[in-house]
Amino acid sequence: MAFNRRAQRDARGAQGGVIPYGRQSIDSGDIGAVVDVLRSAALTQGKKVEEFEEAVAGYCGARFAIAVSNGTAALHVAALACGLKQGDEGMTSPNTFLASANSIAYCGAKPVFADIEPDTFCIDPAQIEKKMTRAAKAVIPVHFAGHPCDMEAIWKSARERGLYVIEDAAHAIGSRWKDRDGAWRTVGSCTHSHMTVLSFHPVKTVTSGEGGMILTNDEALYKACRRLRSHGMTRDPEEFEGTAFSSQELLMPWYYEMTSLGFNYRLTDIQSALGISQMKRIGAFISRRREIWKRYNGELSGLPGVTLPVEKEWADPAWHLYVLRVEQRDRLFRYLRDRGVGCHAMYMPVHLQPWYRRTYGHQRGDFPVAEEYFSKCLVLPLFPAMTDEMSGQVISAVKGFYEDGELRCGNLE
Secondary structure, three states, X not given: OOOOHHHHHHHHXXXXXXXXXXXXXXXXXXXXXXXXXXXXXXXXXXXXXXXXXXXXXXXXXXXXXXXXXXXXXXXXXXXXHOOOOOOOEEEEOOOOOHHHHHHHHHOOOEEEEOOEOOOOOOEOHHHHHHHOOOOEEEEEOEOHHHOOOOHHHHHHHHHHHOOEEEEEOOOOOOOEEEXXXXXXEEOOOOOOOOEEEEEOOOOOOOOOOOOEEEEEOOHXXXXXXXXXXXXXXXXXXXXXXXXXXXXXXXXXXXXXXXXXXXXXXXXXXXXXXXXXXXXXXXXXXXHHHHHHHHXXXXXXXXXXXXXXXXXXXXXXXXXXXXXXXXXXXXXXXXHHHHOOEOOEOXXXXXXXXXXXXXXHOOOOXXXXXXXXXXXHEEXXXXXXXXXXXXXXXXXXXXXXXXXXXXXXXXXXX
């Protein structure tokens, strides 16, 4: 799919000439969809939210979807729906954005980290096994950069111990993995988890500005999540408890009950309209991301001290990030930034953040693989509106650093 030239100009121009590491791709169809809602009677709590949920659930192959205000809200609601509470432990990766672990702490439970695999940078199933205690109640594996976790191994361990599994697929809508029987599984289908969480932040594959979604095949979890996203309220007569109200009042159209302590995590119809429009192009978005990823891998091979990202033979990632590991990360980072390449480094290990160190006593060395990964990781620009010229500029800049020994070893000025 060809992206319009205005989108390509905007991809660079809005950043003052710097190619950003990620950026949304918006076309006239997206704009028209949003404008149509603005001209309608329902800006929120209308039909567009359900249409967006149906579009994503259908694409991923899940029975149910619950749209919420952002990916963090999705994680929080999913954790609450599992009954995570004080005294429980929730397990996740130290190589993730803060929200994966914070959602566990929001519930009063203790976040417990398990180290990552040295090649995919996803949580290591063997480390999950080692970290499990009797207090463990849920596991939140993170499909980092778009590469799937080993969900079969994680699901097996969790089921044996009666734990909930919530896939953090903020990076991975459209990714697939092959099970031991050779069947392809789509991330979000929840064949090996209780719920999957998505994010629609602007740098993600599909955006609704801000937004998130919970996918599940479990009707009870679906109903719990729906209540939690909107103040714990329900208008479903089958869920009414009817305490302190007459039977006649239960039949009135204005009647509702608050059956749990929920939040206002609703998504608007404006955002949903953008998400629906974006979903129509998800195939093109993923295809373009894969093209750029493969070009990087082909043209950056053989550079000294550089390790390229891997794609396991059982994985079909919908790449969100392109991550190099380099021996001189900070020097290369500054070199690229000076030449208009908006590279990034992610993620700083969550356990080393001040609040986590102060609250749980974490220190350097607790999760050596994640820490070693972060010391060398460098994220290169990757988004659908990147032109071949832009990806070529990134490649030339990276090669330029390694072709000049004085720059690598001496002064960058």
